[in-house]
Amino acid sequence: MIDIKTVRNNPEVLKKALENRHAKFDIDGFLALDEKRRGLLVEVEQLKNKQNTNSKLIPQYKKEGKDVSALMEEMKALSDAIKELDAKVNAIDEEIEKIVYTIPNIPNETVPVGASDSDNLEMRRWEEPRKFEFEPKAHWDIGESLGILDFSTAGKVTGARFTFYKGLGARLERALVNFMLDLHIEKHGYTEVFPPFMVHRNSMVGTGQLPKFEEDAFKVWGTEYFLIPTAEVPVTNMYREQILDLKDLPIKHAAYSACFRAEAGAAGRDTRGLIRQHQFNKVELVKFCLPETSYDELESLTKDAEEVLQLLGLPYRVVKLCTGDLGFSSAMTYDLEVWMPSYNRYVEISSCSNFESFQARRAGIRFRRGPKDKPEFVHTLNGSGVAVGRTTACILETYQQPDGSVKIPEPLIKYMNGIDVIK
């Protein structure tokens, strides 16, 4: 969440930010509420002070044998008044909280103002898309004819937007997970984490998925647990309500997880293949760092993700999301979009974001510059490093051959136990 003091002291900044995001929000109403709250707070705290003072007199008077009945009467009145005021303050607090948790982050100044993904800013491209000397097939056709992807059986067993990977398809998916993790752990200096795939409500609030986007998440029936939509949620929340040691920063984690998304509102979109599934695999990169380094960390995190695609030889481009396309919690996001031959366009395969203090404030993740210094919120970042299912799809399409077989990119061959082609 954003800092309430930002709302108070710089309402214009926030108004502009929300306007750019096309988010409607009554800031003046909020400010009035905040002022009312502070007024009541002063009042009730004075009464509590009186109550505390009197409370010390009672045992003293009793000891001295004085009559305390008048004092007790006063205390009773105080108590009633305090309860009444406390209830008012609590009601306002709840209202304020409800509002503040649904305000999106303020975009960084360099984020282009725009309405939709068509206003995103292309930063760079890597390699040209492959030119096919034959009619390329889509990955769902390749996968089915090779017997390595089975969508209809998944439909029978579970439902739409699920997939069975079989044989070398399953092997390829697993090889990609290991390849990506090894790259980030051994070369890029991330510490591996294997997180729980379910979390409780507070964790979902901490990273910003709740309370606003509950319909996007799967909740486990009979429990208060949610299936994670990304490893970002458990990994970021590892440090919730903690003051981190300065010497440990930046903290860098790489985590594999399955990801579960209800995809509410995506009905009819990307219905074929691996692109939009209710369950998919992802290797996620998460960083915790000092505020002044977070934008450098975003650049390096993005490059870490890019290297996956470069090593696999998958042409891609990097775009900076505009204000209209930016995620709720993010201050700035680079998307990596890989060339998907079947779509004949670039498709998102990684999203690298700097949340600044937005998540840290929600989750209470802080650090101290020196022993005497006040705790400050860290900045959190994360990015896909990268989405595994989409990578599999892209490899099948990009490395397909006229005879229907698929070559395995060189760096994956050792993870495939020497297998260099799926046929």
Place this chain on the structure above:
RNA sequence: GGAGAGAUGGUCGAGUUGGUUUAAGGCACCGGUCUUGAAAACCGGCGUAGGUGUGAGCCUACCGUGAGUUCGAAUCUCACUCUCUCCGCCA
């Protein structure tokens, strides 16, 4: 799933016949004295959040979480969460 024990500031830990405890004390940490330097010793400081004030400061809340009893709760009641021990079951 059953039985029992527990959860207090960065950490250990006292406080649990409700009220002069304002959450003691140790360790760690920070500053100082001493020392060539360090250690030790001694002195002082040392939680978080919110509010208020130009300021020193003052006030309020917080003892796992949430309700409740009471004029007053770390302390009493209830529910829940988590940890530990034992038993059962299980990959």
